[in-house]
Amino acid sequence: DGPFRFYPFSSSSSSSAQGEQTSNPKSEGEDSKGSGFDPESLERGAKALREINSSPHSKQVFQVMRKQEDTRLAELAAEKIHFEAIQAQHDIERQRKLHEEQRDLIQQQAQAKAQMLRYDDELARKRIQTDHEVQRKHNVELVRMQEESSTRKEQARRATEEQIQAQQRQTEKERAEIERETIIVKAMAEAEGRAHEAKLTEEHNKRMLIERINGEREKWLAAINTTFSHIEGGFRVLLTDRSKLIMTVGGATALAAGVYTTREGARVMWGYVNRILGQPSLIRESSMARFPGSELISKAKNKVLRYSTSAGAAGDVGSKNGLSNIVLHPSLQRRIEHLARATANTKTHQAPFRNMMFYGPPGTGKTLVAREIARKSGLDYAMMTGGDVVPLGAQAVTKIHQIFDWAKKSNKGLLLFIDEADAFLCERNSKHMSEAQRSALNALLFRTGDQSRDIVLVLATNRPGDLDGAVTDRIDEVIEFPLPGEEERLKLLKLYLHKYLSGEGDNTSTWGNLFIKKPQKISIKDVSDDVIREAAQKTEGFSGREIAKLMASVQAAVYARPDCVLDTELFKEIVEYKVEEHHQRIKLAAEGGLPGYQLS
Numbered sequence: 001d002g003p004f005r006f007y008p009f010s011s012s013s014s015s016s017a018q019g020e021q022t023s024n025p026k027s028e029g030e031d032s033k034g035s036g037f038d039p040e041s042l043e044r045g046a047k048a049l050r051e052i053n054s055s056p057h058s059k060q061v062f063q064v065m066r067k068q069e070d071t072r073l074a075e076l077a078a079e080k081i082h083f084e085a086i087q088a089q090h091d092i093e094r095q096r097k098l099h100e101e102q103r104d105l106i107q108q109q110a111q112a113k114a115q116m117l118r119y120d121d122e123l124a125r126k127r128i129q130t131d132h133e134v135q136r137k138h139n140v141e142l143v144r145m146q147e148e149s150s151t152r153k154e155q156a157r158r159a160t161e162e163q164i165q166a167q168q169r170q171t172e173k174e175r176a177e178i179e180r181e182t183i184i185v186k187a188m189a190e191a192e193g194r195a196h197e198a199k200l201t202e203e204h205n206k207r208m209l210i211e212r213i214n215g216e217r218e219k220w221l222a223a224i225n226t227t228f229s230h231i232e233g234g235f236r237v238l239l240t241d242r243s244k245l246i247m248t249v250g251g252a253t254a255l256a257a258g259v260y261t262t263r264e265g266a267r268v269m270w271g272y273v274n275r276i277l278g279q280p281s282l283i284r285e286s287s288m289a290r291f292p293g294s295e296l297i298s299k300a301k302n303k304v305l306r307y308s309t310s311a312g313a314a315g316d317v318g319s320k321n322g323l324s325n326i327v328l329h330p331s332l333q334r335r336i337e338h339l340a341r342a343t344a345n346t347k348t349h350q351a352p353f354r355n356m357m358f359y360g361p362p363g364t365g366k367t368l369v370a371r372e373i374a375r376k377s378g379l380d381y382a383m384m385t386g387g388d389v390v391p392l393g394a395q396a397v398t399k400i401h402q403i404f405d406w407a408k409k410s411n412k413g414l415l416l417f418i419d420e421a422d423a424f425l426c427e428r429n430s431k432h433m434s435e436a437q438r439s440a441l442n443a444l445l446f447r448t449g450d451q452s453r454d455i456v457l458v459l460a461t462n463r464p465g466d467l468d469g470a471v472t473d474r475i476d477e478v479i480e481f482p483l484p485g486e487e488e489r490l491k492l493l494k495l496y497l498h499k500y501l502s503g504e505g506d507n508t509s510t511w512g513n514l515f516i517k518k519p520q521k522i523s524i525k526d527v528s529d530d531v532i533r534e535a536a537q538k539t540e541g542f543s544g545r546e547i548a549k550l551m552a553s554v555q556a557a558v559y560a561r562p563d564c565v566l567d568t569e570l571f572k573e574i575v576e577y578k579v580e581e582h583h584q585r586i587k588l589a590a591e592g593g594l595p596g597y598q599l600s
């Protein structure tokens with residue numbers, strides 16, 4: 001950097017170069033001035049060389065210069081090594097890039113190969129699938145062809161069988177025809193034989209008959225001759241003997257009196273029998289069938305019924321204590337008693353009867369009350385059911401007239417109770433009504449057109465709205481029988497508990513001893529009033545019949561026990577079960593499975 005910097009050239013050139021070097025600043029300044037070669041600087045260089053050569057330190061200067069050169073060479077070597085290192089680095093880099101490129105290439109090749117393999121695999125799979133599909137179709141076709149072939153075979157077999165059967169039938173028919181003809185021929189031959197035989201028998205019988213008649217005639221002639229000769233002798237004796245004549249006249253008179261008495265007695269008996277046998281078939285139950293001995297039979301029947309556990313039957317018997325066996329709301333009870341009294345007075349005063357209609361849900365005591373009114377008013381009682389009229393068809397009209405004719409035979413007057421009245425007294429315009437039913441209704445309307453002094457009509461129905469207008473027009477008293485309230489249910493429970501479970505009076509029965517096993521005495525334990533009241537509360541919506549049946553179930557459950565004891569637990573259990581059953585029935589009725597409880 002200084003004025004003594006040397007380069008590794010020959011000494012001459014280096015000196016010239018040095019001269020150039022040393023003169024560089026000045027020449028630059030001169031160049032800038034735009035002048036050419038400057039000999040001053042060469043001169044200065046030569047001067048400097050001369051100074052150096054002349055200097056005692058020229059040797060050191062050259063050593064320094066050599067050292068500078070060595071340093072320069074070392075620097076160049078280092079630079080060379082540096083460049084070589086860079087070159088090596090570049091080579092490494094290049095190799096690395098080359099390797100990476102090769103790796104990428106290999107990867108790409110591998111990917112391409114994998115893709116190729118996948119593609120091949122896919123192709124192979126598709127080929128297999130196609131082969132399978134073709135195979136399957138082929139199989140299906142094969143199966144179809146086999147089926148068709150078997151169907152054809154089956155048809156051919158059937159056709160052959162049918163042909164064989166037809167041939168067999170034809171053969172059998174022909175055989176039957178031949179047999180029939182043979183039988184006919186045989187039968188004709190037999191018939192001819194029999195006719196011939198009959199003719200012979202007839203001729204023989206005729207001969208025998210003629211012979212017997214002749215014999216009889218002769219016998220009778222002989223007998224008549226003998227009788228007349230005896231009568232002649234008798235008359236002769238009678239006319240000659242006076243006492244015998246008196247005895248004969250007395251005997252004849254006694255005989256005439258006997259015949260007359262027998263005839264009149266038979267007439268009276270026939271009247272009784274006629275009352276029983278004359279009861280029209282539509283009448284299900286009646287108080288008019290009375291004849292000597294009927295009291296005894298009905299008593300026996302009542303005894304038998306009392307042992308049965310049927311609620312309905314048990315409820316029907318033995319209402320000897322007035323309305324005490326019927327539980328009604330107090331106001332309804334008063335009205336019924338009033339009606340019974342009024343009906344009795346009507347009969348006494350020979351005034352026309354007032355017809356009644358009872359309506360309400362089933363099992364609320366309508367039949368019981370009708371019977372009770374008849375009993376209290378002193379009338380005869382007959383019961384029929386509307387449902388029995390419909391199946392009679394065209395005969396219904398005759399049967400209705402029969403009832404009214406028969407009713408006239410009652411001396412006391414008749415209470416005719418028609419249960420399920422809506423079944424045949426429904427609206428005449430109803431399209432469900434048959435012609436026969438309409439005629440039956442008209443017959444009833446005809447027979448009840450005027451106020452009657454013989455018959456009081458009591459209709460019971462669950463559907464009062466369905467009755468024909470002309471029928472309701474004939475009704476004077478309309479009484480509703482609602483479902484029992486809590487108080488009534490309580491009384492009903494007590495009534496039937498007493499009736500079915502106290503077993504009063506039954507143990508003394510001789511009928512029971514004779515025919516029916518005497519029931520074991522039931523003992524009631526802990527069934528308090530509170531328990532019964534609780535049952536009354538739970539049985540909301542129960543009819544009188546349902547309550548009677550509930551108690552009948554309790555009775556049955558008690559009899560199922562070896563000790564025949566009724567305790568609270570059993571009672572409650574049966575009540576629960578019956579309440580559940582009741583609700584189930586209501587549900588079914590609502591779904592249309594059972595007849596409805598609600599009035600329409």
Ligand SMILES: Nc1ncnc2c1ncn2[C@@H]1O[C@H](COP(=O)(O)OP(=O)(O)OP(=O)(O)O)[C@@H](O)[C@H]1O
Pocket residue numbers: 311312313314315316325326327328361362363364365366367368369419420460462492543544545546548
């Ligand atoms: N009010 C009641 N008091 C006492 N027992 C009753 C009463 N209601 C119903 N019962 C009992 O139910 C049974 C059926 O009663 P009943 O035949 O009088 O009913 P109903 O109203 O005529 O029914 P249906 O409309 O089905 O003919 C009776 O035998 C009796 O055991």
